[in-house]
Amino acid sequence: MISWRKHYKQTLIAIGLLLSTSASIYGQDGDPKNGEKLFKANCTACHALDKQVIGPPLKGVVERVKTEGGVDKDWLHKWIKDNKALRASGDKYANEIFEKFNKTEMLQFPNLTDKDIDDILAFTTNPPAVEEVKKDTGTATAADGAQAAPASNTTTSVVIISLLAIAALLVWILIKLRQLVKLGQSEDLAGLNETRVKSFSEIYEKYHYVGKGLLTILAILATYGIWNWIMWIGVYKGYKPEQPIYFSHKIHAGEQKIDCQLCHSSAKYGKVSEIPSMNVCMNCHRTISEYGANDYMEPGKDKAFYDGEIQKIYAATGWDPAKQQYTGKTQPVEWTRIHNMPDFVYFNHSQHVVAGEQAIINSFNKKNPTNKIDVVCKACHGKIDTMNVVQMANDFTMGWCIECHRTTEVDMNNGYNKEYFKNLHDKLKKQYPKDGGKITVDAIGGLECGKCHY
Template sequence: MISWRKHYKKGLIAIGLLLSTSASIYGQDGDPKNGEKLFKANCTACHALDKQVVGPALKGVVDRLKTEQGLDTDWLHKWIKDNKALRASGDKYANEVFEKFNKTEMQVFPNLADKDIDDILAYTTNPPVEEPKADAKATTENTVAAPQNNNTTSSIVIISLIAIAGLLVWILIKLRQLVKLGQSEDLAGLNETRVKSFSEIYAKYHYIGKGLLAILAILATYGIWNWIMWIGVYKGYKPEQPIYFSHKIHAGEQKIDCQLCHSSAKYGKVSEIPSMNVCMNCHRTISEYNADHYMEPGKDKAFYDGEIQKIYAATGWDPAKQQYTGKTTPVEWTRIHNMPDFVYFNHSQHVVAGEQAIINSFNKKNPDNKIDVVCKACHGKIDTMNVVQMANDFTMGWCIECHRTTEVDMNNGYNKEYFKNLHEKLKKQYPKDGGKITVDAIGGLECGKCHY
């Protein structure tokens, strides 16, 4: 009896060890929640759970390797930490994977501890169930419903005002009829002697008439002049683009630096429109919109996903095969900011040389609306715009005013040495200002600086 109990206990211990080993093999001994964080931080650039991106889909990878290749988590640990070394050792399957995915080398992760890798594998085996998300469509409908109610109220008010106006007109007509009925013969005779033509009125009051005509001529001249001066000024212009691109999502929500896409603004005269290949740097792996915390009213996930598909169509990218087809379609963007041909403007001069000076000047003039990026001084708070619009006038007067009020950064070593004599001269000439140097003092108002 004692012998049987000993064997029974040994059997239970063996079964327990077997189960614990099996759990380790199938990635169940890790923390899926922590694994999710690690997966998103290290793996999502090339992998997804449910579809192939740059690398294969990873959901159930532990089970697949065990079933198809007879490999356990030890192999995965080696592959994740240093797949190059594993391939160099002659591992057959490691080299097969490398060949299968177009010899695209996977990043090595020697910094990940064994526990971290176990957590990631646990996440791929048993991903945590996502909490139900708020119905974005319902939220959108509620958001849209409010303006509709306001429109209904406005319509009722307008109809009521029109009815009141009609009633007043009817009352005036009736009063006029009553007055005519009550006129005496003397009053009727007086009416016959009144002036009844414009020529008679003008002859009687020609001095007043000439004065009014002169005033009208002056106002008309001013109106025409003002209209001419604003030709080509398109403040508020925001055209619809062939592919919807929200700067609020990219620059605002995702904190993407302006110069990551508009790289030539720092090194060249023109800040070019980014090529579609720049978009594909991110959207090669981001094929759908998952930021449910922000959606514009009237737009849903399907809308944003459709715009990403337009990027793929333009670049000839096949997301299923993860390769380019070679069939590209140019995107005809509508330009928003466009200086006249006779105006010279250099982005690099403002973005690099004048960066700190422009930011300081803008924040000094706008203490309640400060900026942190030099681009916003001219283009407005672009990180809050879903549809980009022209935020300023971009007239000659607007530029001159900026040059007259923006102080040159004298903390810059080059400026401090180059403008040393000028600075000393201005200190003596304008002691109250402390010799303040603005852009106009160093040639910022010379015609040849901006005009060919």
């Protein structure tokens, strides 16, 4: 009986030690996979694992603070939850870090639990292995070279055979010409030479009706060709030039869902939708120094290409990513303009984006039920959120604009139109009874020359 009790107690002690050890290990190490999610959600705005961004690199931070400051994970918990309070308490190491990083105030995270912080620290200690990105621009393998060699030999053979065939054809033509010359020198052609027409005037005199008809047709075709060529001067639908810094609207506006007006803010409040300054790019790319979303890559481009384009942004703005500060040495970016109205054309972006927004969207979706849009910008610029390289999506001719004004119904219920055209409603309804009171842009002066031309 005593022996049974003794073993029972030992078993309970062993189980207790096992549970406490497991709990301490879990609490100490945490869950790196969950820590990765928390790290991306809370830390990546200011930190990276392997390099300094706004704050220091966080890979191995637990061991580093232990070596540098002689502090443990409990100190890191206090620092992450409320570093300001920790510094205010007089903690020497906390204040040293604050001074070292230019007194940059770190955000406080009181919402993170102890387990959340343990998971993040576990991720910084043992981050999951990341698969190496395959580069499209790698060198060819030996097998590729072996396959390429026969293809090259075949091409050479085809070229040689073609040249020989052309040479044989030329020899045959020379022989035939020689025979014709001898034939011309014989007496058999003497009679034919006497009846042969000697000049163009004789041909014209003989067939002048046919000649006049052909000349008339040629003149009409030439006039039409010249007129058609003149009418399409300045129409560059499909134009998509290469820019000095690669910028994918598909990644930014499409995959990342960034609002057009975050970068092109004056489209809503001004006449011109300006090209955003590089400082707008730096609002995000100060902390995003490399490309990470491999699924969004354009075919033929690899991670190294995208990382290099981000470095061009840094060079243009004079940003030193290592020191996390501006050098003052900037470089202008010579963007190639795509959409450019002639000087004699007046077009106001804000008028269309604000007053005409819903009307334009409704009109476009009515005419294109299988290709609907959700943003007014797409009515003119196409589905920009699907374009890696921006191109001119429409003609932007006078006829194209007039057609839009004739078919786009004015939203008389929005605040601006309801007040401005209050006294015109009855008059316009009498003028357009066939449409059941529907008023299009041309009814309120949309076709007047002075609306678009100075």
